[in-house]
Amino acid sequence: MTFTTRIVNGKVYDPMNNIDGEIRDICIEDGRIVESMPDDASRIDAGGMVIMPGGIDIHCHIAGAKVNAGRKLMPEDHRRDPHPETAFTRSGTGGIVPSTFATGYRYATLGYTTAMEAAVPPITARHTLEELDCTPIIDKGFYVLLGNNIFLHNLLREGRHEEFRQTIAWWVNATKAYTTKLVNPCGDEPWKGQRNKNITDIDEKVDGISPRIIIEAFVNAVNAMGFPHPPHIHCNNLGHSGNYKTTLETMRTAGDQRLHVAHIQFHSYGGVTGKNPTSKAAEIIEYVNQHPNITCDIGQVMFGNATIMTADAPLAYVLRGFNKNKWVNADTECESGCGILPFTYQEHVYTHTMQWAIGLEMFLLSEDPWRVILSTDHPNGGSFMNYPKLIRLLMDKSFRREEMGRVNQKAIAKTALNDLDREYTLNEIAIITRAGPARALGLKNKGHLGPGADADITIYDEMEDKEMMFNAPRYVIKSGIPIIADHEFRGDHTGRLLHITPEYDQSIEETVKPFFESFYSVEFGNYAIDDSYMHDHEVIQTTKTS
């Protein structure tokens, strides 16, 4: 179904093309934005409305083994929040971890049209692809977990860097991933093999290699191969007081090469491990401001219910210790760990307020919105359904002050939040939710409204209350197809898988295979994912520089 239309009279926010609130026509044909079209084409009158590219979530957990375990874990949460069918859309359930169908539709109801699943163990990538195929409307991709991969560690330990690079490329191809993900590198072996221990320092060695060695090797390899998005890292010591030093060292390890630091708020704490955290937002964001090679997403904490789901299994176990609530641990052979538990961020709790405030401080101290991207690390800091409220917190300082009055005052007093009067503009919001993530991901056809861009478009009624405004776009168009019109679903759409296919020397398979035969429980010949799982997909090009 193709849809040809001209959107007229709307205020366009398209930062990539330096358009900041001008009234412009947007023309759509065959799923793309085009320069112009005949006057007799159908029209959408967007008078009094704001037009932006569709939102892009650079870091969320929406599909795959751990997400489904989190879903299954919380029937009580689904029961409270059913997602009924419409004439055009499937039914599902919501809550903090919605069903796949509800996930796609709910992103659309916020005007988001692309989302990246941020942590997938390679052996369960097939599961993620199956779920993404059942996640409607949005385009999507995923990051494959390779930072605790035993085979890759072995290569590094033996200094076989060229084979290391080839193997990464093989693994990305074999899983149909978008980039590599590192989570608490070196942390899995102490957890699984040394009675639930963890590591605490970037230079601590586990069997001869340290997190720093791994981070450096990934930064070198992935940048050399020119992946559109660099290694996406969840640093060591997430959530622990004093972890900002680890975060700074992680960023320094990248030198001037590209690196994306995930949910950086969770890594910006001062103080002493085991004691209450202090804010090191200023120190961390200063480093980001000064280093254009670094991109990050915030991982804002929002008060209320959340679900911790992470490949950082030791961290989940620490959090489990607080309330002894139900907890999932899942070990994946040779590749990863995983921890899942329900969690609630509470206004009166010092640490939770501190986390909330640090995230906001970082947004407000950021000097380059293109590189400091909006996320809640859904569902870890709270559901993506909190984005409209988060946008209001950034755009409306009186609302922010009101909210600050409701939280732990002892914690607030220790942050700089009281002194920060900045208010984000609509243009800056368009950057941190659209143009910025598109650029960080290397998605040239997304995040903007110039000719040739994917016709992923959101049209909001302009309102004073920005939470209300961003909560209910009047129109959402995905790949040129009208999905939402007058706030109601008018269409359904499958969405595309976004992935990369870096070149590699196929002889590397002969190096990998013997390891599989000895230590995996599936056959090497059945491991790589074939094209039957691809459905609608788009290969994003790598730019090999060496």
Add this chain to the structure above:
Amino acid sequence: MSENIRTVKNVTCTFCGCVCDDMELTIDIDENRITKAKNACTLGRAWFAEHGIQDLPAAMIDGKEVSVEAAIEESAQILTKAKFPIIYGLSSTTCEAQSQAVAIADYMHGTIDSTSSVCHGPTGMAFQGVGESTMTLGEVKNRADLVIFWGCNPAVSHPRLFTRYAVTATGMFMPKGKKDRTIVLVDVRKTESSPVANINIRVKPGKDFEMIWALRALIKGKKIDPSIEEVTGVSLEALQDLAERMKNCRYGVIFFGMGLTMARGRHFNIGALLSLATDLNEHTHFVVRSARGHGNVSGGDQVITWSTGYPFGVNFNLGYPRFNPGEFTTVDTLCSGAADAAMFIASDPASNFPKAAIEHMKRIPVITLDAKHTMTSSLSHVAFTTSTYGINTGGTVYRMDDVPIALRKAYDSPFPSDEKILTAIKNRVIELTHAKRGASDTREKRKVA
């Protein structure tokens, strides 16, 4: 045997939850028969050897051959005219087919349930209550130095669980296989699996919960009275010894089966066992895993969960999913007489359900999809013969440890796959329910008003 022989490597055996993917099949193409299944266990060999193309029509209505199209139309009509249509089975078909079945249930506002409700449903419910610490089978092979089997008999039900994954298998930190491990078996009787174990513990029937609870207490450092032996049949010394072994191993694993889920206590037993494994993580690394039976029963849980948020027993009567085991599970919807039409996919409930449920099946229109003639298909109004997953059709299945595996087709079948039939029924159901799903209608009416 003909000359026309072909071999296929890395084929997956979908008979049990082990889902071993290292079969090497020799196929006699002219006779449509598998003549050899290298690497298969006794169950796998029988699964492949007994498989042939059935001499059955692709579709029947009331026992008479009809076109597949006519049977699809009849099925869609039955399902959409019913007030409380149910779908059940799913454990021996692909995820792709399961996904279509969930879509049908959603569009027709029906009920969907898998064989989980009569095997590891209690495991799912216990998981919802307390979570679990678990692992993929490769972790057991590489790391487990203490392996406990509780209420299961893998020597008979999952023969290669011992050799390929958990007992004699050698791995990264277990180079000598069984010599590096301690194997414990807890059961109410001596079984075919008993000889494998270093320690056999015989618990009194129906007293598993009490034994698990006593272990939890010992591991928490509480005192237990020696009279525990009268309750559980296991001496305090034996319990203390097991508790110490559990605390002191490096990587401990418990596999459990229907001896726990379908015995007195059901999800209480499993909740206790999952909690025991969780508790042990205070001392060491400890995990637990249900030894699932059918080849893709785990996949059914996965697909239904990602589509609806709930693993089995899901009802769409209100236009969105609700979960209530005991109300929306199939034995209950049949015995209560609520179901007024049923579609059974890749399972044979007429051979093992309670009498009241089978009696009700005979009163309502039943649709079956199965590769073979079964007791259920013989009482069906509409019966499809479909191709067998993992032999005549590809697709995805989930092993008992939730690792997804892609199937390879060994040779062609004249019959369509479950996925193909279900997709066609779904498309027809969408057409027939369009008005009922009519948010569009309401919108039209609103405009008129």
